[in-house]
Amino acid sequence: EFFYRVKARKQITILDTCHSGAAVDIYQRGVLAQEQAVRNLYRNIGVVVFAASSATESAYESFITKSGYFTFSLLYALSGDTMILSDQKTAMKLYGFTSNADYNRDGNILVSEVSQFLQEKVLSISSGDQTPQTFTQGLDFPLYTTNQNTTSLDETSQLIFTPPNGINFLQDIQYGTRYSTPNNGELYLFDYPPEVDIQGQVNQIVTGQPFQWEISVKVGNLNAIIKAYNYFQNQKNYALLTTTYSGTGVLLIIIVPSEEYQSAQSWIIPAITGVKIKK
Incomplete structure (x- = not known):
């Protein structure tokens, strides 16, 4: 830890x-x-x-x-x-x-x-x-x-996140931050460096979880791809949303109990659109 x-x-x-x-x-x-x-x-x-x-x-x-x-x-x-x-x-x-x-x-x-x-x-x-x-x-x-063509690890985007009311910082984690959310949920925001395969990260999380739907929304000048899954853990069902932002290493993950998902709509989209990336 x-x-x-x-x-x-x-x-x-x-x-x-x-x-x-x-x-x-x-x-x-x-x-x-x-x-x-x-x-x-x-x-x-x-x-x-x-x-x-x-x-x-x-x-x-x-x-x-x-x-x-x-x-x-x-x-x-x-x-x-x-x-x-x-x-x-x-x-x-x-x-x-x-x-x-x-x-x-x-x-x-x-x-x-x-x-x-x-x-x-x-x-x-x-x-x-x-x-x-x-x-x-x-x-x-x-x-x-000694390879001069190696990509610098400092070549990352500048990430700014404005969380909606009720989303509170919990801890810094590798490449990102973990938050608590309303409706007994959690939010994870990652900013991966260029050498990390962000889709590979997503695949590891959602492998074996039933896919539900996918939509694209505009966040500033970026396309945000939101995918929803059913997520089963510890004998309990959750709604899991992954959001990637085109051309960046930013990954947003939201997990809420399935029975709380409808009530969580009031803050989910504001959280997704609260991500700003200055490249």
Whole structure:
């Protein structure tokens, strides 16, 4: 839950301690314990935890590098020998390190590539006594890039939301905000960066939910596509509305109990049209 409160789009935790894999186990149990609907709504693009060892293992240090096997391998994974001190180059050759973790040589060193590199190298140089662990949630992304064509994460729209009366802030979540609404409902407003497939996000939420209808309304100079679904959760029926705004990464989700849906009409459309995007 802590990660969902953090507004950073990509979050990395690095633990180079003995038994640090226990933290990975905790993160994994936390994700599994969440209901599917919450996981889908809160799904983020990049939460990563790198741990130096499993929950039952020690994390070892090298007298040659004067650093931990894990930290030495992580630095080399990202930078090759450019950040390796002169007195560590002997260890580099001894351990068989010849290149960084950019396995496909595309100029981007991805989380998955670093994870693979750490698994291979740390396990090897520790003679099998230390097994790095990685927890990831969301999409793969570069930890380091030399590719000048990579899209800046700051290239997002400017979102302004004016909620109708009765819609109140609850909490910041990954890429957005959660609100309470009248009629025992909830509203989620997301502003995804360009690299996120917004339709993919919607599909994850509505998969298996009966589709009801679709309409298009004009919001400023944008077309807002509203789709309605029946949503069943915890033995209860809900009305679920998703709204996407053409040419943007903005997604608005409204969930209200089915029996409250008609009464909620007074604020649903004002909420949808209360979204303004300055591009």
